[in-house]
Amino acid sequence: MxxxxxxxxxxxxxxxxxxxxxxxxxxxxxxxxxxxxxxxxxxxxxxxxxxxxxxxxxxxxxxxxxxxxxxxxxxxxxxxxxxxxxxxxxxxxxxxxxxxxxxxxxxxxxxxxxxxxxxxxxxxxxxxxxxxxxxxxxxxxxxxxxxxxxxxxxxxxIQSVKPYVLPEEEYNQLIKELAEKEKIIFALAEQAKAEMANNNFLKAKDLWKKASERIENDSYFLQQMALCTYKSKSPTEKVALNDALAIINRLDPEGRTTNDPETLGIAGAIYKRLWLLDRSEFAYLERAISYYRKGFEINADYYTGENYALCLELKGISSSDPDEKVFNRIAAKKTRQRIIEIISDLKLDGDFLIRSDLKWINATLSNCHLALNNEAEHNEYEKLFYSCSPLDWEISSYEETKNIIINLNK
The missing domain is CATH 3.40.50.450 (Rossmann fold)
Known part of the structure; x- marks a missing residue:
């Protein structure tokens, strides 16, 4: 935030x-x-x-x-x-x-x-x-x-005086009042984030839509609207995913021009979920791999890298070719090892512990070590992830990936 x-x-x-x-x-x-x-x-x-x-x-x-x-x-x-x-x-x-x-x-x-x-x-x-x-x-x-x-x-x-702290619930009510007036984009965005924290993704989607209408083609608002659309699973999960795809495509109409890691990550997530719903449509998984690979290779982005590795493994187990199974498994392993190296470099920054994405870094490391059978490191970073007080939907996203990896390891 x-x-x-x-x-x-x-x-x-x-x-x-x-x-x-x-x-x-x-x-x-x-x-x-x-x-x-x-x-x-x-x-x-x-x-x-x-x-x-x-x-x-x-x-x-x-x-x-x-x-x-x-x-x-x-x-x-x-x-x-x-x-x-x-x-x-x-x-x-x-x-x-x-x-x-x-x-x-x-x-x-x-x-x-x-x-x-x-x-x-x-x-x-x-x-x-x-x-x-x-x-x-x-x-x-x-x-x-x-x-x-x-x-x-x-x-x-007067060093003994205590700072005043505005209670979170009072601030949230203040933002809600401003958002209802639809006076400023800031309030719409803050209220949308509050609705996401409460798993009200349909309401959050509407608020991001209003914000995006105020500033046409703003990438952040459209990304969040796409995210909330597929998270809402309304009216059905497949319809929601296709609606989300239409939104994210506004940022990348040809499907090949953007280098923005957030856009690539959301597009990859949509295609991955479409494939998990219908595994006969192998093109969905190929497109997910394409988006995730681009985000990882161009930006050294750990999030798209983790999902790239996961999709490679999913592709490997779905293939009837033994050589392709081995190739994808090795490529996934090397990708996760590279992600751990990338994050190790990030840790050299003196401001690492106050990064806004620290919870996702810990989640990524936890799942990477789980896939590499490093149980102690997996448990360590899982505890660090939960210590960052993730929201319910963030926990669900982490656990979903974790469960897929556990089944793959079996």
Missing amino acids: KKICFVIMGYGKKTDPTLGKTFDLDKTYHNIIKPAVINAGYECVRGDEVQESGLIDRSMYGLLIYSDLVIADITTFNPNAIYELGIRHAAKPFSTIVMKEKDGNIPFDINHNKTFTYAHMGEDISATEAARCQEDLTNLILRVEKSKEVDSPLFQH
């Missing part, structure tokens, strides 16, 4: 009362802040995207408290932005970035904070300055995320 960055700032063209200069703050948001936030791997939401009026409301308070990161642009000293920054500093000890146009002074109460500065050129921002600031702000976000350094004056001076 993507991390959330909430942006507090003035909107449109605003004049600094002390300098008499006018700044187009929307240019700051769209040319610097939003691209930098997205590049750092966050969902970016600005206050005006959730407010029903100019007044700070329930959704604003909730996001100020809950968001993984808050960026506050205090250029022109917009009173609402200053007030909202105060709420964030009272609620969270770290992960707040203050930024401002370079001219003018910073208010005394926050002038000891590190402030990210940028330069306007009249009401606009030069392309060179926008590019510099995007890169610098992205790097700052990543440093702030990693360091967890206290940046709130309250928590710096």
Whole structure:
């Protein structure tokens, strides 16, 4: 699940009362802040995207408290932005970035904070300055995320104060309210993820569909819609799989152009499940192998690699040719050994243990070691997978692959 960055700032063209200069703050948001936030791997939401009026409301308070990161642009000293920054500093000890146009002074109460500065050129921002600031702000976000350094004056001076934590159920209700208004794509996506967590795949599919209609051909929304479509098994499993195939084909109409591992993985999964439903249609398994192989060979993607190996074994046991049986079994073994090497290289990264896909890495290693008859390693990574608190559908997906491997080993 993507991390959330909430942006507090003035909107449109605003004049600094002390300098008499006018700044187009929307240019700051769209040319610097939003691209930098997205590049750092966050969902970016600005206050005006959730407010029903100019007044700070329930959704604003909730996001100020809950968001993984808050960026506050205090250029022109917009009173609402200053007030909202105060709420964030009272609620969270770290992960707040203050930024401002370079001219003018910073208010005394926050002038000891590190402030990210940028330069306007009249009401606009030069392309060179926008590019510099995007890169610098992205790097700052990543440093702030990693360091967890206290940046709130309250928590710096009164170390005994406790951060406020917004209960998960209250945040989910807030997101549900925003999604029902269909006001912002962010809320639709968050509510879709919540429905997926509760195995409500038909409802999640509808929400991803609404989000995809707001941004045509967005790959992430279409991928999630395809995933929820086949997971729903409605009205029947085969119909759902064919519906999902039609959705994913919108990202790859010819079936041969995409290099995106997520698209390749979902297409492979659809064809694999179609073959498991009807093993007389051998072309389904061949297509699954084709998609998974491409994802693994081009991207060294462990997920598509694991499924590529599994489908090779399924092909081997379905063949009447003894040589082909041996060939596919050996190719599957080599693929799994290569996956373990790839993940070993990933572990050298200092941020490995905070990767968002850590549960899937553990699931992959568990099943790879199971297939290679490394029982101790299989058990170790299975425990690590479950320690990541996977959702019900994620557990089902893992157990499905595990059971196929157990039957193959027999």
